[in-house]
Amino acid sequence: MMKTSSxxxxxxxxxxxxxxxxxxxxNRVREAGEAIDEHVIxxxxxxxxxxxxxxxxxLGIEVPGDGEFGKSMGHRINYGAWxxxxxxxxxxxxxxxxxxxxxxPRRSRPGEVVLTGFSDxxxxxxxAAAYADPESGITTGPRPATGxxxxxxxxxxxxxxxxxxxxxxxxxxxxxxxxxxxMTAIAPGSTTRIxxxxxxxxxxxxxxxxxxxxxxxxxxLDAGLILQLDDPALATxxxxxxxxxxxEEYKKFATTQVEALNHAIRGLPQDRIRFHLCWGSWHGPHxxxxxxxxxxxxxxxxxxxxxxxxxxNVRHEHEWKVWQDVELPDDKVILPGVVSHATNVVEHPxxxxxxxxxxxxxxxxxxxxxxxxxxxxxxxxxxxxxAKLEALVAGAALATRQLWS
Amino acid sequence: MKTSSxxxxxxxxxxxxxxxxxxxxWGSNDEPALAAKLASSVTDVVRRQxxIGIDVPGDGEFGKPMAQRVxxxxxxxxxxxxxxxxxxxxxxxYEMxxxxxxxxxxxxxxxxDxxxxxxxAAAYGDPESGITTGPRPPAPxxxAPIHYTGxxxxxxxxxxxxxxxxxxxxxxxxMTAVAPGSAxxxxxxxxxxxxxxxxxxxxxxxxxxxxxLDAGLILQLDDPAIAExxxxxxxxxxxEEYKKFSMVRVEALNHAIRGLPQDRIRFHLCWGSWHGPHxxxxxxxxIVDVMxxxxxxxxxxxxxNVRHEHEWKVWQEVKLPDDKMILPGVVSHATNVVEHPxxxxxxxxxxxxxxxxxxxxxxxxxxxxxxxxxxxxxAKLEELAQGAALATGQLWR
Numbered sequence: 001m002m003k004t005s006s007x008x009x010x011x012x013x014x015x016x017x018x019x020x021x022x023x024x025x026x027n028r029v030r031e032a033g034e035a036i037d038e039h040v041i042x043x044x045x046x047x048x049x050x051x052x053x054x055x056x057x058x059l060g061i062e063v064p065g066d067g068e069f070g071k072s073m074g075h076r077i078n079y080g081a082w083x084x085x086x087x088x089x090x091x092x093x094x095x096x097x098x099x100x101x102x103x104x105p106r107r108s109r110p111g112e113v114v115l116t117g118f119s120d121x122x123x124x125x126x127x128a129a130a131y132a133d134p135e136s137g138i139t140t141g142p143r144p145a146t147g148x149x150x151x152x153x154x155x156x157x158x159x160x161x162x163x164x165x166x167x168x169x170x171x172x173x174x175x176x177x178x179x180x181x182x183m184t185a186i187a188p189g190s191t192t193r194i195x196x197x198x199x200x201x202x203x204x205x206x207x208x209x210x211x212x213x214x215x216x217x218x219x220x221l222d223a224g225l226i227l228q229l230d231d232p233a234l235a236t237x238x239x240x241x242x243x244x245x246x247x248e249e250y251k252k253f254a255t256t257q258v259e260a261l262n263h264a265i266r267g268l269p270q271d272r273i274r275f276h277l278c279w280g281s282w283h284g285p286h287x288x289x290x291x292x293x294x295x296x297x298x299x300x301x302x303x304x305x306x307x308x309x310x311x312x313n314v315r316h317e318h319e320w321k322v323w324q325d326v327e328l329p330d331d332k333v334i335l336p337g338v339v340s341h342a343t344n345v346v347e348h349p350x351x352x353x354x355x356x357x358x359x360x361x362x363x364x365x366x367x368x369x370x371x372x373x374x375x376x377x378x379x380x381x382x383x384x385x386x387a388k389l390e391a392l393v394a395g396a397a398l399a400t401r402q403l404w405s
Numbered sequence: 406m407k408t409s410s411x412x413x414x415x416x417x418x419x420x421x422x423x424x425x426x427x428x429x430x431w432g433s434n435d436e437p438a439l440a441a442k443l444a445s446s447v448t449d450v451v452r453r454q455x456x457i458g459i460d461v462p463g464d465g466e467f468g469k470p471m472a473q474r475v476x477x478x479x480x481x482x483x484x485x486x487x488x489x490x491x492x493x494x495x496x497x498x499y500e501m502x503x504x505x506x507x508x509x510x511x512x513x514x515x516x517x518d519x520x521x522x523x524x525x526a527a528a529y530g531d532p533e534s535g536i537t538t539g540p541r542p543p544a545p546x547x548x549a550p551i552h553y554t555g556x557x558x559x560x561x562x563x564x565x566x567x568x569x570x571x572x573x574x575x576x577x578x579x580m581t582a583v584a585p586g587s588a589x590x591x592x593x594x595x596x597x598x599x600x601x602x603x604x605x606x607x608x609x610x611x612x613x614x615x616x617x618l619d620a621g622l623i624l625q626l627d628d629p630a631i632a633e634x635x636x637x638x639x640x641x642x643x644x645e646e647y648k649k650f651s652m653v654r655v656e657a658l659n660h661a662i663r664g665l666p667q668d669r670i671r672f673h674l675c676w677g678s679w680h681g682p683h684x685x686x687x688x689x690x691x692i693v694d695v696m697x698x699x700x701x702x703x704x705x706x707x708x709x710n711v712r713h714e715h716e717w718k719v720w721q722e723v724k725l726p727d728d729k730m731i732l733p734g735v736v737s738h739a740t741n742v743v744e745h746p747x748x749x750x751x752x753x754x755x756x757x758x759x760x761x762x763x764x765x766x767x768x769x770x771x772x773x774x775x776x777x778x779x780x781x782x783x784a785k786l787e788e789l790a791q792g793a794a795l796a797t798g799q800l801w802r
Contacts (some may be wrong), residue, residue, distance in 0.1 A: 077533055130741075130778035135475050137535045137680070137741055138778075283535075285743040285781050314709075314740055318748040343711055343740040344528075344535055346682040351715040381528035381536075384682050 001271045002226060002305055003063060003180045004333065006366055008400040009356055010062050011393055012335060014276055014308060015184040015228060016082060016375025017056075017067030018382030023048050028074035045069060046168050053172035053181070059386070060393035063226070063369065065182050066172065067377060070165035077141035078378035079281055082230050086186050087148045087194075089158025090212055097149035097195050108241050113253045114202075115193060116242045122288040123239050131284060140282050141378065149195035154208040156215040166223045180226060182274065185216045187231035188264055189257030193240075203256055210264035221268055228274045228308070229265070233257060234299065236280040238290035247294045254298055262303050274306035274335065275299070279316065281341055281374040292319040296326050308335035310373040312355065313342035320355070323362040334363060337373030338395060339388045341380050346387045352395020357402055365403045370396040406623060406668055406702055407461060407577045408730065412797040413753055413767055414460045415790050416732060418673055418705055419581040419625060420480060420772025421450055421465030422779030432472035443467060444565050451569035451578070457783070458790030461623070461766065463579050464569065465774060468562035475539040476775040477678055480627050482542070484583045485591075487555025488609055491545035495592045498544050506638050511650045512599075513590060514639045520685040521636050529681060538679045539775065546592035551605040553612040563620045579671065580617045584628035585610055585661055586654030600653060607661035618665055625671045625705070626662070630654060631695060633677040635687035644691045651695050659700045671732065672701035676713070678738050678771040689716040693723050705732035707770040709752065710739035717752070720759040731760060734770030735792065736785045738777050743784045749792020754799060762800045767793040 003010060019027075023044050029036045049066050056064035071085035087093060105120035118124070130136045165183065173181045188209040192202065199205035220227045234254055241250065265273060277299050279289040292309070299307055310316045320336070328334060338355040339347045352370070359368045370392055376385035407414065423431075427446045430439040447464050454462035469483035485491060503518035516522070528534045562580065570578045585606040589599070596602040617624045631651050638647065662670060674696050676686040689706070696704055707713045717733070725731060735752040736744045749767070756765045767789055773782035 127778075127780050127784075130780045133778055135537075136778040136781070139533075283741045285741060285784055287743050287784060312711075313742050314737070314744040314748055315742050316745070318745055318751050340711070342742045344680045344682060345710050345712050345739045346684050347711040348713070348715055351711055354715050381525075381531055381534040383525050383528045384534070387525075387682055387684060 002274070002333065004366055007404060009360070009365065009396040009403065010369045011060060011371070011396045012063035012182065012369050013061065013065065013372040013389060013392070014337070014375045015065050015068050015230070016377035017052055017065070018377045018385050019067070019069060019073050020048050023069065024073060024076060027072045031072060031074040042164065046171070049168040050172040050175060053169070053178065054176045057176045057178055059390055061389060063180055063182055064173070064178055065184065066165065066169040068184055068375065070161065070168065073378055075141050076378065077139065079140040081378065082184060082375065083186060083190060084144070086191050086213070089156065089161055089216065090191070091155035091157045092150055092152040092198065093148040094151045095148050096146050099144050099147040100194065101143055103195065105242065108243065108245055110249070113241055113245050113249050115237060115240045120242050121239050122242050122244065123284055123286060125242070126287065127285050138283050147194065150198050150205060152198055154212045156212040158216060162216050162219045166219065166225065169225065170223060182226035182228045183220045184228045184230050184276070185213065185220060187229045187233070188213055188260040190231050190233040193233060206257060206260040207263060210260040214264045217265055217268060221272055226272050226274060228276055229261065229304065230276045231261065232278045232280055235277050235290060235295060239280070239288040250290070251295070251298055254295070258298060258301050265303060270303055271305045273304045274308055275302045275304035276308040278310050278374050281379050283342065286315045289315050292316060293322050296322055300329070305331070306333040306335055306369070308371055309337065310340070311336035312338050312340035312347070312373045320358045320362070323359065328363045328367065333367045333369060334359065335369045335371035338370050339392045340373040341376050342373065344380060344384055346384065347391045347395070349391050349394035349398055352391055353398035353402065356396060356399035360399065360403050370399070406671070406730065408763055410763055411801060413757070413762065413765060413793040413800065415458060415767045415793045416461035416579065417459065417463065417769040417786060417789070418734070418772050419463050419466050419627070420774035421463070422774045422782045423465070423467060423471050427467060428472055428474060431470050440561070443561070444568070447565040448569040448572055451566070451575065452573045454786070455573045455575055457787050459786060461577055461579060462575060463581065464562065464566040466581055466772065468558065468565065471775060473539050474775070475537065477538040479775065480581060480772060481583050481587055484588045484610070485545050487553065487558055487613065488551055488588070489554045490547055490549040490551040490595065491591070492548045493543065493545045495544045495546035497541045499541055501592070503639070506640065506642055508646070511638055511642050511646050513634060513637045518639050519636050520639050520641065521681055521683060523639070524684065525682050536679060536681050544591055547595050547602060549595055551602070551609045553609040555613060559613050559616045563616065563622065566622065567620060577623060579623035579625045581625045581627050581673070582610065582613045582617060584626045584630070585657045586630040587628050590630060603654060603657040604660065607657040611661040614662055614665060618669055623669050623671060625673055626658065626701065627673045628658065629675045629677055632674050632687060632692060636677070636685040647687065648692065648695055651692065652698065655695060655698050662700060667700055668702045670701045671703035671705055672696065672699045673705040675707050675771050678776050680739065683712045686712050689713060690719050693719055697726070702728070703730040703732055703766070705768055706734065707737070708733040709735050709737035709744070709770045717755040717759070720756065725760045725764065730764045730766060731756065732766045732768035735767050736789045737770040738773050739770065741777060741781055743781065744788050744792070746788050746791040746795055749788055750795035750799065753793060753796035757796065757800055767796070
């Protein structure tokens with residue numbers, strides 16, 4: 001059962017935290033295919049996870065994560081480890097295909113909604129000059145030379161990796177005296193945005209991914225941890241359909257993904273599953289983000305016990321009002337983003353408190369966990385990331401005082 | 406100054422993205438080509454502001470030299486070319502020796518010793534952190550009496566802008582000029598005291614202020630020093646000491662604008678536009694009365710970024726004098742994400758409900774030019790206009 005509180009606002013975050021430089025360096029060597037002693041990496045990883053859990057606890061994050069440290073990041077700037085890690089945990093992929101950013105455009109038509117290539121995404125097309133300008137700050141780090149294509153039946157091959165992640169995290173939680181922690185795993189809808197020459201339909205591909213990833217989900221839950229399902233696809237696919245579809249068509253398209261996800265988590269303990277929705281963490285204009293009000297119903301059909309979503313950046317901050325009209329089912333919890341990766345400026349604790357109080361007044365103070373928009377690791381400088389988590393904790397304390405006074 | 410009794414007016418803080426060929430012209434020594442480029446690009450930028458729904462346009466600060474796309478300093482460095490008495494070859498502000506303050510002795514330290522920069526030294530020093538602010542040219546040192554030498558430059562700026570306004574059929578426009586407190590943040594080996602330097606800057610810059618006002622334009626006085634000096638005093642002083650220090654700058658500014666038509670003067674306060682954490686920004690509530698002591702008719706300030714967004718509440722307790730207006734920032738340079746018009750409207754409404762809808766002009770936190778990509782800057786201004794329209798719909802229904 002996920003932790004709730006009846007006397008203060010709980011704090012957590014979305015997952016990715018800044019990796020120590022030596023872990024990044026070791027990952028980079030391994031990612032380049034050079035010889036490296038796997039024991040050395042594992043040793044670094046174990047130490048880094050212990051340290052990052054302790055640091056979260058020290059600064060007051062009540063539901064810590066492992067920082068996604070087991071998901072390899074070979075450069076300080078990296079927006080994709082939450083996704084790329086699964087390429088190494090799934091069988092049936094040929095990793096020498098084109099990188100996702102190099103896939104050709106595929107245009108949609110009424111009645112035929114398909115995802116287009118990254119270069120043809122609508123925000124990217126509208127702001128092509130800004131996306132291409134190295135001085136614009138939109139950079140998302142070094143691009144891999146190749147990407148995966150599904151060429152055979154998908155199978156889960158990450159058993160050793162996930163068990164090592166779990167062991168590192170559980171040891172870290174125990175030594176920090178934390179009774180609860182969350183671990184992220186990618187949802188099927190977000191794994192299947194890669195090339196596919198094996199499955200006849202996107203739906204077959206989706207359900208195959210669901211069956212494979214279910215093994216990871218089960219492992220995390222069996223270990224007594226909170227499972228966070230990362231599924232930005234549910235919101236960001238909107239920008240990846242060109243031209244813009246109708247909302248109805250989009251919801252139909254996205255419903256299949258939710259069904260695949262619900263298939264993947266069938267029978268698993270819903271009260272320890274949280275779902276993360278976001279519109280993509282790159283520092284772009286985001287003018288083509290679909291409004292929350294158009295997809296909140298869809299999000300709530302995911303059989304999770306809690307929902308994490310962006311609410312701390314200027315494209316989505318106003319969407320707290322959605323909860324004036326939408327009823328959150330009684331047994332569910334939300335984790336709105338109240339600090340964000342989208343600006344280097346560190347949120348003022350009073351702003352954080354204002355944001356929390358707005359949600360608390362609508363859904364109830366016991367059902368709001370203060371969180372981040374997206375993972376902070378790889379997206380802002382490490383020292384800024386930690387300062388933002390401190391502001392989150394300070395703001396939650398202010399909100400607690402206002403809400404329980 | 407224009408007011409409206411039927412809709413929310415829109416403006417911005419001044420700097421707009423320069424076209425690439427104007428940036429190139431500023432980098433060249435071809436004066437006639439620059440003059441021609443300036444005239445045509447000011448015409449274009451005023452027309453574009455009008456087209457997207459900016460009620461009170463500026464000249465984009467195009468007459469203030471900027472030879473790079475990323476440049477956070479031209480609002481201020483332009484004055485180095487318009488003031489006599491300066492030796493242009495001093496050390497850059499980052500390389501100056503730190504100067505530490507002590508109780509009863511408040512002085513500005515070097516840029517490198519600023520408190521946010523010190524606390525986040527690794528982030529500021531990391532080229533991948535996004536905090537870069539473009540070039541760091543040598544800064545001048547005052548070595549002789551300061552006097553205004555920018556008569557030709559300001560007259561050219563005014564002529565370009567007035568022609569552009571007329572061409573676009575716009576009645577009112579604003580032009581920025583740096584305030585003494587911000588102009589005087591340079592080395593000084595001539596004046597005996599900081600106060601003498603400040604008043605010398607005030608007397609010199611008054612000529613520019615007067616030229617802008619005499620031309621029938623709105624004068625915007627840029628004075629981030631009033632807020633961001635706080636971060637430039639190390640260690641942190643008491644609020645009382647800081648206010649005393651800042652009031653000297655306000656008095657110098659009021660001296661510079663004495664007798665000038667207050668109803669066409671607006672004042673811009675900000676905490677610095679660089680993309681840093683800004684943890685050491687002084688709270689608005691601590692300096693709002695210092696700001697209101699400036700003899701301006703309207704006050705522009707940051708309210709659209711995560712360090713200052715919550716400060717609309719200051720106006721629950723502070724009374725804005727009846728004849729004055731505010732220009733809160735409702736879109737910001739601080740993020741590449743373009744503000745949603747509904748958020749813009751929400752921000753406007755909070756201010757309108759406290760000070761009255763006729764007294765709020767929707768604006769930007771700071772200049773957008775040089776700080777975000779040109780296409781993002783323009784998208785933000787479009788959303789500003791759309792958000793103001795949404796707010797109008799809610800406030801006048």
